[in-house]
Amino acid sequence: MSKRSEVRKLSGAIAGLMVAVILITGSSFSYPTLQLVWAQAQDEGTPLKVALLTDALFSDGGWGATAYNASQALKEKYGLELTTVENVAIPDIEPTLRDFADQGNNLIIAHGFEWGDPALRVGADYPVTKFVVFTGLTNGSNVASVFPMQQEGAFVLGAVAAMMSKTGTIGFVGGQAYPNIINIFEGYKQGARYINPDIKVIGQYIDTFTDPARGKEAGVSLINNGADFLFHVADLSGQGVIQAAKEKGIYALGVVADQHNLAPDTVLTSFVLDMEKAFDQAINMVQNGNFSGQLYKPGLEAAKGASGDGIVFIAPFHNLDSKVPADVKQKLNQIVQDIINGKIVVPERTEASS
């Protein structure tokens, strides 16, 4: 044997050893750990990477629009690296979540109940990424849901409608029979019956959030059947509902955002979700490293920015203020206070009752 072949053997052994070392460390050094190291490296000085994803449109004047505005305000406040995506098709929800988790976002705000289950599935594969589902009902170690007590806001609107209805019939239009939307209408019914046990509450589900023409015909149908208040939870379709109320000269009630601007003489009031507050809390948790995958249920607050955890509040009457009798306003404030104090408990109901 020559010296040369010995060298070759030795170098072969070293190479083999190196491969073995790489294989062993590599396998124990699993992907999530790498992600963790990388995420920690990101924490130092680099801005938080946040994505807001929704199947709604940002131009819907309510649900999507409020989320968009909230995210833009927070982008400024925290200097976030923010991506916003709208109009995600329902079947694309899971792949979209996966894409954005892959891109190394620290926090993904999934905007809508229907994002809950996909977020859980994707969250299991990306343990470092944090997910917050707005109006979701699912949670896990890195997935939190915010399920605002919208039924409390709707309760107040139902009470206002019942106090001011002349026909004794009030209506609602829903985009889909999602649990969170059923919950809102149940609250509306309970509020109306709290004032007048005999009031008739009639409703429609129209199976679309993006068809204002259908929303309008649904509204007209309710008006033809005696409703003189229309409450909608239907995003863009809801603009058609408000349009129906406007043309027939009755009041409409807005949802999620203060929808006064959509029809100033028609939208009496709205219940508003302070999404900025909710998103702010989520970002805060991620930034301070104390994210907790809980199901948060913030309730009613007296007004925007009031202290406490509430993110649901009732919008002012604006130019219609003079049309609302003083005793109605007084009763309204009383109900809001009673709900906040727990004197009135509006149970959460995610299945429709009669």
Place this chain on the structure above:
Amino acid sequence: MIDFIIGIVASGIRMSTPALFAALGENIAERSGVLNLGVEGMMLIGAFAGFIGTFVTGNVIVGILFAIAGPMVMAALMAFLSVSLRTNQLVAGLAIWLLGVGLAALLYRLTFGVVTVAPTVPTIPLVDIPFLSSIPILGPIIFHHDAMIYLAFLLIPLTHIFLFKTSIGLKIRTVGENPKQADTLGVNVNKIRYMSVIIGGAFAGLGGCYIALVTTGSFSENIAAGQGWIALAAVIFGRWRPFWIVIGALVYGMVNATALGLQSIGTTIPFQFLLMLPYLLPIAILAVMYKKSVAPAALATPYKRGER
């Protein structure tokens, strides 16, 4: 009860109007032998153009003219693809549809950006026809509508006369049945087809702008919500005859209105089932009618001179 039914029928007429406009126009295109699957896209362009025209000028007539012109350009493109280039009409039509969906949304965003309060225009008001609107039952059903519905009523016999009582109508039908023979007789096949498709575009535009200018007073993405496809079904349902097409469109509108009406009075039928009916019923009827339907013989077949 009678008010309830009147309400449903009147609502059904309103809900079938966009598809009715589009179907009357599509019928003319199909009669000339061009199957234009892009109706839905043209309706969207019509809705956007009608809205922007009214929004900018403040004049609804200008808006409607915009709504007619925009889809006519799209239709000219469809005719160019399918008549001059002789591409597969199904593919060209689908391309036009997708182009319309995307282009309308894009132009809206370019004009207004991401707005949280959608810009609106006043909707076209109701016009009661004097005397006629006070007839019991029929009055509120037929003579208590907006001007565009009366225009739709008017266009039904007009398209019938156009297709069956004028020489140009005869040319259109001949080109759709036997383009070669028409060519031999000195009819300019391509010219007739271009014209028919472009007329179809104008009608689709009227249908689209009905939604934006009468129903909602605003534009939103995908506002036509599939009514262009209902129009295509109505043409087949109506066996390429205007008066029958009306029935096709009305069936869709009436079932839709009934579904909404039944929910209003409270029913134990699941709403999902009711909302499926407007789509299920046309499919069922088409399945039964299909054998009887007599499509123009040269429908969806490009014509090339000298080819057998």
